[in-house]
Amino acid sequence: MLYPLSYEGWSPAGYRSGHCSGGGLVDGRVCNTEPAMNEQLEFPTGFLWGAATASYQIEGGARDGGRGESVWDVFSHTEGKVAHGHNGDVACDHYHRFDDDIAMMADLGLQTYRFSISWSRVLPEGRGRVNREGVDFYQRLVDQLLAHGIVPCPTLFHWDLPQGLEEIGGFRNRDTVSWFGDYAALMARELGDRVHMWSTFNEPWCYAYLGHAAGVHAPGLTDPHAAVTVAHHELLAHGLAVQTMRAERDDLRLGIVINPSNIVSETTRPADDGQIRLIDAIHNRWWFDAIFRGHYPADLLDSYGPLADAIQPGDLDTISQPLDWLGINYYFDIIVRGLDHDDDATRRMLAYPTVHGVTEADEAEIHTDMGWPITPDGLTELLVRLRDDYPDLPPIHITENGCAYDDPVIGGRCSDPRRIDYLDRHLRAIKDAIDAGVDIRGYYQWSLMDNFEWALGYDKRFGLVHIDFDTLVRTPRDSAYWYRDVIRHNGLVERRTGAQ
Ligand code: GCO
Numbered sequence: 001m002l003y004p005l006s007y008e009g010w011s012p013a014g015y016r017s018g019h020c021s022g023g024g025l026v027d028g029r030v031c032n033t034e035p036a037m038n039e040q041l042e043f044p045t046g047f048l049w050g051a052a053t054a055s056y057q058i059e060g061g062a063r064d065g066g067r068g069e070s071v072w073d074v075f076s077h078t079e080g081k082v083a084h085g086h087n088g089d090v091a092c093d094h095y096h097r098f099d100d101d102i103a104m105m106a107d108l109g110l111q112t113y114r115f116s117i118s119w120s121r122v123l124p125e126g127r128g129r130v131n132r133e134g135v136d137f138y139q140r141l142v143d144q145l146l147a148h149g150i151v152p153c154p155t156l157f158h159w160d161l162p163q164g165l166e167e168i169g170g171f172r173n174r175d176t177v178s179w180f181g182d183y184a185a186l187m188a189r190e191l192g193d194r195v196h197m198w199s200t201f202n203e204p205w206c207y208a209y210l211g212h213a214a215g216v217h218a219p220g221l222t223d224p225h226a227a228v229t230v231a232h233h234e235l236l237a238h239g240l241a242v243q244t245m246r247a248e249r250d251d252l253r254l255g256i257v258i259n260p261s262n263i264v265s266e267t268t269r270p271a272d273d274g275q276i277r278l279i280d281a282i283h284n285r286w287w288f289d290a291i292f293r294g295h296y297p298a299d300l301l302d303s304y305g306p307l308a309d310a311i312q313p314g315d316l317d318t319i320s321q322p323l324d325w326l327g328i329n330y331y332f333d334i335i336v337r338g339l340d341h342d343d344d345a346t347r348r349m350l351a352y353p354t355v356h357g358v359t360e361a362d363e364a365e366i367h368t369d370m371g372w373p374i375t376p377d378g379l380t381e382l383l384v385r386l387r388d389d390y391p392d393l394p395p396i397h398i399t400e401n402g403c404a405y406d407d408p409v410i411g412g413r414c415s416d417p418r419r420i421d422y423l424d425r426h427l428r429a430i431k432d433a434i435d436a437g438v439d440i441r442g443y444y445q446w447s448l449m450d451n452f453e454w455a456l457g458y459d460k461r462f463g464l465v466h467i468d469f470d471t472l473v474r475t476p477r478d479s480a481y482w483y484r485d486v487i488r489h490n491g492l493v494e495r496r497t498g499a500q
Contacts, residue, residue: 014309041492043433048151048442049487050112051105051464052156052400056088057451059118059316061095065133068124070160071170071211075218080473086457092449095137104145104474105448109484112151112398114444115141116202117246123191126162127179136192142194153397153444155257156184156241157234158202160219161414166219171207171230174310174360177237184241188248196253199327199399200241203259204234205283211337216455224353229310235290239318240438256291257327257399260284260386262378264335276336278303278355283334292390294320303354303417325400325441328386330426331370333378368422369404369460383433383440395439401426403445404453404460407477414466414477423479427492445483449474 004382012443024168030339055075056072093103105113121134145152157180165176184200200234201207201409210217213227221227242254263280265272281300289297301308301357366374381400386393402423407416423445434440459470 005386012254020348028350037121038299040491040493041428043431044434046441047490047492048112048397049106049483049490050110050151050153050442051448051483052114052442052444052446053094053448054116054155054160055118055121055449056091056158057447057453058092058094058159058449059121060089060091060093060295062089062226064095064480066131066138067118068120068125068126068131069144070118070120071155071163071166071218073161074163074166075220076334078220081218081220083457083459086452088452090472091452092467098141099144099470101474102141102148102150104476105150106148107146108464108476108480109487110448111487112153112442112444113145113448114153114155116155116160116210117187118160119157119161120160120164122186123162123183123185123360124164126165127177127182130186135186138187138191142191145195147275148264151197153197153199154187154191154195155199155202156180156187157200157207157237158458159259161207161219170219171233171237172226174236175232177240181238181240182246185244185248188245188252192245192249192252196251197255197325198245198252199255199257200238201234202257202327202399203254203329204231204238204287205259208234209282209353211350213353214397216265222350224350225307225309227353228304228307231286232308232310232315235287236315238291240320242323243318253324255323255325255327255397256392257329257431258287258332259400260382261327261330262333262375262382262385264333266335272336274299276356279334279336279352282352282354282355288386288390290316292320292392307353308450322392323394325394326396328383328396329400329446330379330382331401331403333374333375333382335373335375368418370456371408374403374422374425376429378427379426380436383430383438384436387436387438394441395441397442397444397462398430398440399444400446401443402462404459406459407466409466409468409475412475414475416477416479419464419477419479420482423483424492426488431491 049470056070062073063085070090076082114281117138121132121137124131142152161170165179170176206217208227208231211219212221212230213224215222238256245252245254261283263276263283265276277299281297286300289295381395403419405416405418407414430440445464447462449465450467452458453460464483465479466475466477
């Protein structure tokens with residue numbers, strides 16, 4: 001998700017964890033408040049447990065079955081864009097191995113599976129001609145999931161825009177909004193008899209700002225006006241898709257997946273407050289205010305000025321469709337240590353147009369392999385904040401949460417205590433939010449298996465299941481079996497095996 005904090009040259013500088021949830025370093029000091037990890041925790045009856053993936057990250061089969069090119073094919077094949085020159089041509093080869101993968105999901109006890117549909121697999125040019133083979137692939141996938149009693153939860157857009165649409169302006173072009181509406185309606189027609197739970201977009205902030213301002217994701221632009229235009233058109237496309245899907249069927253449960261973060265300020269200069277509020281507006285309020293209040297944050301509109309000239313009268317009415325659920329992806333809090341107004345706009349801040357440089361921070365922290373701090377308490381705070389700030393919020397599903405650790409397979413087993421520890425802490429944080437009255441209905445671990453981690457290639461391993469990318473052999477890690485127990489017991493029953 002937040003590549004600015006981890007992408008080469010975008011170290012966690014400027015950000016750090018201010019939270020302490022049992023062990024670890026906070027403010028450079030050891031924090032010894034050990035949480036009660038062996039306390040039993042039962043989740044509400046009917047809570048849905050699953051894992052998540054995304055099409056470009058796992059499918060491979062890039063040239064198979066009539067699939068058209070996407071922006072990520074082009075980006076990853078452009079020299080210097082992805083670490084080690086990795087690309088998603090083969091990925092986990094899930095396109096050919098989905099039967100076995102679903103059997104594995106069933107073995108691991110998953111009750112639900114969140115995946116994304118590759119738009120260019122079903123509509124190779126993004127509009128017009130339907131590729132039956134592509135549609136059939138998703139029909140077989142869904143049928144297999146259902147045969148194993150696993151609830152499918154597809155996402156329509158997880159960043160792999162058809163290249164044919166990119167060539168005519170991508171989501172900078174307002175016409176793409178209606179093509180997305182057509183694509184959404186097609187999928188509702190093809191799968192809506194069997195699939196009820198859908199999300200339109202995954203993390204639209206990332207596609208808009210990492211893809212069009214910071215340039216570290218496809219399509220790789222560094223143009224703030226393009227980024228803000230895309231941020232608006234994605235929401236407009238979301239609202240339109242909700243309308244076109246509901247026009248096809250009235251029994252679908254429709255949502256969107258956002259990646260909010262607490263923006264925790266540790267700066268002492270009052271002059272920085274406005275800048276920090278802008279980061280919060282760009283990252284959080286833009287999305288939630290538009291969807292759940294029907295307007296964009298006034299402070300951000302003022303700051304953007306002509307950057308936000310794509311907004312037209314009536315757009316916010318389309319965007320603010322009532323939703324059946326909301327997906328929240330959470331990895332860590334953004335802690336701003338300080339803002340340096342004398343600094344030239346640095347690369348990392350391009351993802352926050354109109355905000356100026358963030359100062360460097362020290363590295364004395366526990367981080368995952370992504371360089372991300374571990375801030376489980378932040379998840380509780382965030383969920384409570386959303387509930388308090390947006391009274392009309394629909395039920396929440398945590399649609400992604402997880403960590404990258406590269407623990408090796410030794411003798412056929414992969415012991416990954418740090419992942420178990422991370423997941424344990426975050427599940428406890430979610431339970432705290434439920435106890436505080438937030439309506440949370442499900443949890444999807446990111447990710448079912450190691451996969452193509454965007455600009456970072458295959459080195460960052462988020463999987464419950466280890467993938468050997470030479471042989472494509474799947475080896476469930478200890479965390480996968482631990483998670484199976486969590487699912488069986490509808491909660492946490494044993495003391496974590498984790499270590500720092
Ligand atoms: C995102 C995406 C996932 C990532 C995951 C880890 O949040 O960026 O939804 O595709 O792989 O978040 O970075």
